[in-house]
Amino acid sequence: MKNKENIVVGISVGDLNGISGEIILKTFEDSRILELCTPVIFASIKVMHFFKKHFNSEIEFNSIRDISHLAHGKVNVLNCWKEPVNINFGQEDTKVGEYALKSLQSATKALKEAQIDVLVTAPINKYNIQSEAFTFPGHTDYLAKELGGNSLMFMVTDTLKVGLLTDHVPVKDVSEHISEALITEKINTVYDTLRKDFKIVKPKIAVLGINPHTGDNGVIGNEDDDIMRPTLKKIKEAGKLVYGPYAADSFFGSNNYKNFDAIIASYHDQGLIPFKTLSFGQGVNFTAGLTRVRTSPDHGTAYEIAGKGVADESSFKEALFMGIQIYRNRCDFEELTANPLKKQPRKASIKK
Structure with missing residues (x-):
C-alpha cells in the first residue's frame, strides 16, 4: 500500500538556459511547501548554487549523491553530474540539452524504481534535447515508453x-x-x-x-x-x-x-x-494513463525572459500541488479497491 505521508517529489530541471531554475527556486522559497512533500531536484549542486546566486535566493540545499540520503524538510539536490555547466540564459544550446536529458533520465529511473512518488518536469527545449537516447516530440511520449x-x-x-x-x-x-x-x-x-x-x-x-x-x-x-x-x-x-x-x-x-x-x-x-x-x-x-504520476507546467522554456527574474512560477507550483493531490487520490483509490466496504472520508484539497 502506498504511503500518503512524506511524499517525495522528484523534479527534472529542464532546459538550464530557460526559466526552469528561476521557477523552481521561487516555488520552494515558500517553506510551507516542505510540510507537504520532500523535494528532490535532479541536477547538480553547482548549477543550483549558480541559480541561487543569480536570483538572490535564500534557499539552503541539501546536496546528495544517492536518493537514500535525502532529508525530509529540506530542498534536496541529487547530483546527476559533477562538472560545471556553461549557462547562457535565452540561448538554444545542444550541450544544455544533454544536461536536461541527464536530469530527466535520472528522475525517470527513480520514479520507475519508486524512489520518488511524483515527478514534476520543468520545461525542456524539444529541439536541443534530441539525441540517440531521446527521439521523442516531448516528455509525454518518452515517459510512455519508459513507464508503460x-x-x-x-x-x-x-x-x-x-x-x-x-x-x-x-x-x-x-x-x-x-x-x-x-x-x-x-x-x-x-x-x-x-x-x-x-x-x-x-x-x-x-x-x-x-x-x-x-x-x-x-x-x-x-x-x-x-x-x-x-x-x-x-x-x-x-x-x-x-x-x-x-x-x-x-x-x-x-x-x-x-x-x-x-x-x-x-x-x-x-x-x-x-x-x-x-x-x-x-x-x-x-x-x-501512466503507472506513475507525472505533471508539468503548461508553458515552455520562455527564453525571451530567462534570467531576468520576472518569470511567473504559478503554473509550476500548481503542477507540484496537483501531482501531490493526484498521488493521494490514487492511494485512496487503491485502498478503496482493496477494501470496497470501507467508507472513504472526504479529503480536503491542498491549500495553495
Missing part, C-alpha cells in the same frame, strides 16, 4: 480538463491517426483517470469533432460521420457518459464546456488554444 501505460496529454485545472486524441502530430496527418481503436483507448484513459486520479465517480465527457462543424454531413469531410459518431455511440451504449462530436469553434465560447468533467479534443491546438486562453498560468500538464 496508455499515455494521454491531459491539461487540467480545478474546473477545466482537456485531453487530446492526438498531441504532437502535424495537422495534415491528424485524420490518418484517428481510428475507432484510438478514440476508444483515449476515452477509456480519460474515464479511468477522472475516477482514480480526480475522484469523479461517474465522469461526463465531451468529444470535439475532427472537422469544422463536425463535417457538415460530409460537405467538409467524412471522418466525423464515418469514424467519430459510430465509435462514440458504441462507447455510450456500453455505459459511459460520452457525448459528441461537438463543433469545436463554438464549444468553449458558448460555455458548454462547463457541463462536462472533461473534454477530449481531436488534435493539439483544438484543445490547447482554448485551454490556455481560459487558464494560462494556472494550468497543469498531467500525463494520464
Whole structure:
C-alpha cells in the first residue's frame, strides 16, 4: 500500500538556459511547501548554487549523491553530474540539452524504481534535447515508453480538463491517426483517470469533432460521420457518459464546456488554444494513463525572459500541488479497491 505521508517529489530541471531554475527556486522559497512533500531536484549542486546566486535566493540545499540520503524538510539536490555547466540564459544550446536529458533520465529511473512518488518536469527545449537516447516530440511520449501505460496529454485545472486524441502530430496527418481503436483507448484513459486520479465517480465527457462543424454531413469531410459518431455511440451504449462530436469553434465560447468533467479534443491546438486562453498560468500538464504520476507546467522554456527574474512560477507550483493531490487520490483509490466496504472520508484539497 502506498504511503500518503512524506511524499517525495522528484523534479527534472529542464532546459538550464530557460526559466526552469528561476521557477523552481521561487516555488520552494515558500517553506510551507516542505510540510507537504520532500523535494528532490535532479541536477547538480553547482548549477543550483549558480541559480541561487543569480536570483538572490535564500534557499539552503541539501546536496546528495544517492536518493537514500535525502532529508525530509529540506530542498534536496541529487547530483546527476559533477562538472560545471556553461549557462547562457535565452540561448538554444545542444550541450544544455544533454544536461536536461541527464536530469530527466535520472528522475525517470527513480520514479520507475519508486524512489520518488511524483515527478514534476520543468520545461525542456524539444529541439536541443534530441539525441540517440531521446527521439521523442516531448516528455509525454518518452515517459510512455519508459513507464508503460496508455499515455494521454491531459491539461487540467480545478474546473477545466482537456485531453487530446492526438498531441504532437502535424495537422495534415491528424485524420490518418484517428481510428475507432484510438478514440476508444483515449476515452477509456480519460474515464479511468477522472475516477482514480480526480475522484469523479461517474465522469461526463465531451468529444470535439475532427472537422469544422463536425463535417457538415460530409460537405467538409467524412471522418466525423464515418469514424467519430459510430465509435462514440458504441462507447455510450456500453455505459459511459460520452457525448459528441461537438463543433469545436463554438464549444468553449458558448460555455458548454462547463457541463462536462472533461473534454477530449481531436488534435493539439483544438484543445490547447482554448485551454490556455481560459487558464494560462494556472494550468497543469498531467500525463494520464501512466503507472506513475507525472505533471508539468503548461508553458515552455520562455527564453525571451530567462534570467531576468520576472518569470511567473504559478503554473509550476500548481503542477507540484496537483501531482501531490493526484498521488493521494490514487492511494485512496487503491485502498478503496482493496477494501470496497470501507467508507472513504472526504479529503480536503491542498491549500495553495
